[in-house]
Amino acid sequence: MGNPMKIRAASKDGVTEVKVLMNHVMETGLRKDASGVLIPALFITEVTAKLNDKVVLQAQWGQAVAKNPYLGFKVKGGQPGDKVSVSWTDSSGDTRSDETTVS
16 A cells, blocks of 8 residues: 555653554445446454554454544653554555654
């Protein structure tokens, strides 16, 4: 999948807030194209977020998640300069991983 995720991470009062916008088509397998043929299912199945290489979030997703999903979460800890990385795997086996620095 071509476009990188947009990740923002900011720390305040000992809590880091992370906001992620993922670029993915998220097809359910139930929609038809213009000629009436079903579009094959293709969706993110697993998401992992790390703060300085420590896993802070793991999620399993399914077909009901919208196209170009947004994920927001807060985690205790983190300081400006720390690294936040987010990765996903989709139902076809494709993966994506991107990172940002906490501000």
